Amino acid sequence: xxxxxxxAQAETRRGSLLRTEFARxxxxxxxxxxxxxxxxxxxxxxxxxxxxxxxxxxxxLADAQARLEQDIDLAEQFREECLAEESIPEDERExxxxxxxxxxxxxxxxxxxxxxxxxxxxxxxxxxxxAAASAMLGFVIGATYVGAEWSTRxxxxxxxxxPRRLRVIGIKTGVAAGAAxxxxxxxxxxxxxxxxxxxxxxxxxTEVPDGFWADYAGQGFRAVMLVVIATLLGFGLANLLRNTGxxxxxxxxxxxxxxxxxxxxxxxxxxxxxSESALALIQQGGISIFMFGATxxxxxxxxxxxxxxxxxxxRGGLTLSAYLLVLLGLGTWLFRRRDLx
Amino acid sequence: xxxxxxxxxxKSYRRRGKPAQKALDxxxxxxxxxxVHGFLGPNGSGKTTTIRAxxxxxxxxxxxxRLLDRPVPDALPEVIGSVGALVExxxxxxxxxxxxxxxxxxxVAGVSHDRVEECLEIVGLRDRGEDKFKGYSLxxxxxxxxxxxxxxxxxxxxxDEPSNGLDPAGIREVxxxxxxxxxxxxxxxxxxxxxxxEVQQVCDDVTIIARGRLVATGAVADVLATGSTGDxxxxxxxxxxxxxxxxxAGFTLTPLADAWLVHGVxxxxxxxxxxxxxxxxxxxxxxxAADLESxxxxxxxxxx
Numbered sequence: 001x002x003x004x005x006x007x008a009q010a011e012t013r014r015g016s017l018l019r020t021e022f023a024r025x026x027x028x029x030x031x032x033x034x035x036x037x038x039x040x041x042x043x044x045x046x047x048x049x050x051x052x053x054x055x056x057x058x059x060x061l062a063d064a065q066a067r068l069e070q071d072i073d074l075a076e077q078f079r080e081e082c083l084a085e086e087s088i089p090e091d092e093r094e095x096x097x098x099x100x101x102x103x104x105x106x107x108x109x110x111x112x113x114x115x116x117x118x119x120x121x122x123x124x125x126x127x128x129x130x131a132a133a134s135a136m137l138g139f140v141i142g143a144t145y146v147g148a149e150w151s152t153r154x155x156x157x158x159x160x161x162x163p164r165r166l167r168v169i170g171i172k173t174g175v176a177a178g179a180a181x182x183x184x185x186x187x188x189x190x191x192x193x194x195x196x197x198x199x200x201x202x203x204x205x206t207e208v209p210d211g212f213w214a215d216y217a218g219q220g221f222r223a224v225m226l227v228v229i230a231t232l233l234g235f236g237l238a239n240l241l242r243n244t245g246x247x248x249x250x251x252x253x254x255x256x257x258x259x260x261x262x263x264x265x266x267x268x269x270x271x272x273x274x275s276e277s278a279l280a281l282i283q284q285g286g287i288s289i290f291m292f293g294a295t296x297x298x299x300x301x302x303x304x305x306x307x308x309x310x311x312x313x314x315r316g317g318l319t320l321s322a323y324l325l326v327l328l329g330l331g332t333w334l335f336r337r338r339d340l341x
Numbered sequence: 342x343x344x345x346x347x348x349x350x351x352k353s354y355r356r357r358g359k360p361a362q363k364a365l366d367x368x369x370x371x372x373x374x375x376x377v378h379g380f381l382g383p384n385g386s387g388k389t390t391t392i393r394a395x396x397x398x399x400x401x402x403x404x405x406x407r408l409l410d411r412p413v414p415d416a417l418p419e420v421i422g423s424v425g426a427l428v429e430x431x432x433x434x435x436x437x438x439x440x441x442x443x444x445x446x447x448x449v450a451g452v453s454h455d456r457v458e459e460c461l462e463i464v465g466l467r468d469r470g471e472d473k474f475k476g477y478s479l480x481x482x483x484x485x486x487x488x489x490x491x492x493x494x495x496x497x498x499x500x501d502e503p504s505n506g507l508d509p510a511g512i513r514e515v516x517x518x519x520x521x522x523x524x525x526x527x528x529x530x531x532x533x534x535x536x537x538x539e540v541q542q543v544c545d546d547v548t549i550i551a552r553g554r555l556v557a558t559g560a561v562a563d564v565l566a567t568g569s570t571g572d573x574x575x576x577x578x579x580x581x582x583x584x585x586x587x588x589x590a591g592f593t594l595t596p597l598a599d600a601w602l603v604h605g606v607x608x609x610x611x612x613x614x615x616x617x618x619x620x621x622x623x624x625x626x627x628x629x630a631a632d633l634e635s636x637x638x639x640x641x642x643x644x645x
Contacts, residue, residue: 020448027445029436148434156398157432157489160424161449163397163417339354339399 017162021175028148031141035183038137042130042187046194049126053202054114064111075101117203120212123195124219124284127188131223131282134187135230138180139251142234145176147244156340165336169239173328176235177228184227188220215284222282222313229320230278236327239335267291271311272319280316287311342410344497344529345372345395350404352390352553364390365401366553372531372546377523379540379547379561380533383641387553388533389429392501396426409497422450425495427503431486435475439466439485442474447492460488463518479506487515498522501533516543537634541565551641565636573609576600576625583621590615600625 025031056064082088082097109115149155155168162168199205238247255275262269270276270289280286289309311319347370353361365387372378382388393399395406397414406413409420433442443457461467464484469477477485483506490498500519504512520543522528534540540547541561548558557564576599577583584601587594592612593604603612609626616623 016451017449020445023448024434024445027437027441152434153432154434157446158449159398160396160426160428161421161446161493163414163421339393341393341398 017168017171018175021171022178025145025175025179028145030144030148034137034141034144038133041133042190049117049194049198050202052114053117053198054112055116055202055204056112056114060112061108064108067111068106068108072101072106117195117198119195119199119203119205120208122198122203123192124216126191126195127216127219127223128282130187130191131184131226132278134184134223134227135278138183138227138231139234140248141183142176142180142231142236143238143247143251144244145179145238146172146235147238147242147247150238150242151244159340166332169332169335173232173235176231180228180231181224183231184224187227188223192220219282219284222317225317226278226282226320229324232324233274233320233327236324236331239331240327271309271315274320274323276311277316277319280311281313281320282316283313286313286316342374343371343407344374344409345370345378345531346405346407347371347391347395348405350391350394350406351402352387352394352399353402364553365394365404367404368550368553369555369558370548370550371558372529372548374529375523375526376545377519377530377532377543379544380531380550381535381537381540381547381637382550382556384535386551386641388550389501390553391550392426392428392499392531392533396424396428396499397421398428422493423496424499425490425493425497426499426501427483427486427490428499428501430505431482431489433474433482433485433489436473438471438473439477439481439488440470442485443489443492446489450493452492456492456494460491463491464488465514480508480511483507484511487518496528498528498530499533500530502535503532504534504536504539512539519543537637549637549640556640557636567636571605571607572629573603573606573612574600574625574627574629575603575612575623577616577621577623579621582619583616583623586616586619586621587612602629 079097079101083093085093088096146155149158149172158168159165234247234251237250238244241247241250259273259275262273268291270291271280276287276289287310289311291307291309292305347368350365350368350370351363352365353363355361368387368391370380370391380388380391390399394401395408395413397417400414408417409423411417411420413420433439434445437445440457440461443460444454447453447457458467458470461470464487466481466484466488469481474482474485483503487500487503490500503515503519507515516539519530519532523530523543523545532540532544544561546559547561547564549556549564557567574597575583575587575594580601584594587601587603590611592606592615594601595604596602606612609628612626613623
């Protein structure tokens with residue numbers, strides 16, 4: 001070892017835990033692999049999407065229209081035969097044979113092998129799928145980001161440089177949230193770009209209804225929120241358990257076992273489950289959960305009444321935020337209080 | 342000025358289903374400025390707990406602690422920029438290179454990349470800086486830990502067992518480095534070690550603890566003196582005559598290969614006086630100094 005040289009303070013540049021934490025996150029090989037795989041998956045699914053939609057030619061449309069009209073004729077013919085059936089009491093025929101058929105009840109797209117991509121029908125659904133995938137990816141990234149710090153105990157080494165534990169965990173939480181927001185936003189923008197391309201080359205770019213883009217932007221914002229919440233849930237869980245594997249195991253057990261059991265055994269808990277709350281947060285208008293209501297016929301035990309519980313975007317977001325606050329709060333409190341070895 | 346001051350520190354670890362384990366039991370510690378201070382104690386005596394408490398990783402139940410004249414842990418953020426530490430095994434990301442690990446740590450305090458290179462150079466890892474940490478040998482990992490502790494150019498350097506895993510050449514280099522740091526007039530080194538010879542060779546002062554309590558402290562030479570045996574090694578031209586004279590004078594002697602060991606001598610001049618009175622003269626008379634190991638074992642024996 002050579003003689004130590006004294007380090008002149010003037011040579012130092014301004015330190016930044018925030019900048020260092022972002023650098024640490026970016027440098028993690030596992031996170032790079034996860035992002036790479038996610039990107040690959042997105043590209044593959046985009047290519048598959050291009051094979052699933054087609055801009056129909058006039059000939060294809062004419063053929064589809066002809067088959068649609070043929071089906072309507074057949075159905076109408078069946079209805080007339082039904083109405084003429086004498087075995088059915090006359091006063092019940094209208095009910096038994098159904099109402100007159102309308103062309104509007106038939107969808108032309110269903111008569112085309114590869115239907116065209118339309119922004120109004122396909123864009124929001126794809127955005128939901130991208131949000132769900134991004135949220136799962138965010139959960140794993142959040143967990144491994146802090147879980148690896150505990151496994152290697154490098155978080156303890158960091159305290160030799162920044163002993164304010166609340167500041168350390170606060171900045172790490174902020175970095176995880178910032179990375180998650182970037183991930184969510186990039187995912188949504190990438191899907192929007194692909195969707196525009198699909199619409200131009202494999203579908204239609206006809207006018208969208210009034211308010212469509214405003215609603216879509218709202219959904220995109222909520223999708224980013226979901227990715228941030230999911231990432232911080234993974235982060236909070238791994239920080240509490242001090243291990244990435246344990247956090248992922250608990251997450252898997254919760255979604256695969258606990259939620260399934262609760263849905264079956266205690267249905268009234270559904271509005272409070274993370275999956276339902278997540279869907280309620282991002283889906284336009286939230287979700288409706290139908291549950292058996294009062295038993296009408298005590299003898300047969302048949303349920304004829306249902307209770308509908310509407311979980312709005314706001315309620316879904318608040319439920320998730322409450323879980324997140326508890327998880328992060330508990331982890332932070334323990335990190336601040338515990339002796340570290 | 343004392344760079345490290347601990348007064349009456351108590352710390353107990355709660356254990357589920359078992360009585361609490363006392364790690365520190367009223368420990369006092371004082372480390373003077375610009376000295377190399379050895380911190381000795383048997384396993385479980387509270388050395389690492391003391392260091393962890395000083396660095397804010399462990400909170401003591403009672404007592405006061407000061408680093409660089411500021412109370413810790415409350416004022417630790419004010420002084421941490423001047424404290425470098427290696428506590429037990431180095432803590433780094435295994436998949437990052439040594440250089441990246443140091444840069445990430447240094448980035449928190451704005452340490453320049455040049456300083457990172459300097460520290461890699463100091464510990465002899467500059468050529469291996471791009472290797473992943475997990476590929477390092479135990480000794481290289483330890484060197485990187487020392488490099489991390491040096492990054493801040495600390496005025497107080499806390500090293501907990503820095504020679505762990507090092508080969509003999511590496512151990513010698515670490516000791517030289519510690520001595521250089523201790524003699525630069527700017528750095529104070531607190532060296533926790535179980536290697537008594539290391540402390541004896543490298544340190545100016547030493548504190549010995551056992552069961553979380555202070556057993557002895559002071560300059561290494563003074564502490565060694567407390568363990569002085571009072572034995573004198575003696576050689577005379579007439580081996581047997583010297584023995585006869587001294588036993589007649591009331592001394593207790595045991596034979597060595599070519600000399601006598603005279604026990605319980607408070608004043609060596611009593612030996613020369615007794616021999617001269619019988620026309621016997623000495624060819625060698627030397628006090629047998631205690632080494633740190635024997636002093637350490639004596640001092641901590643009742644606490645083992």
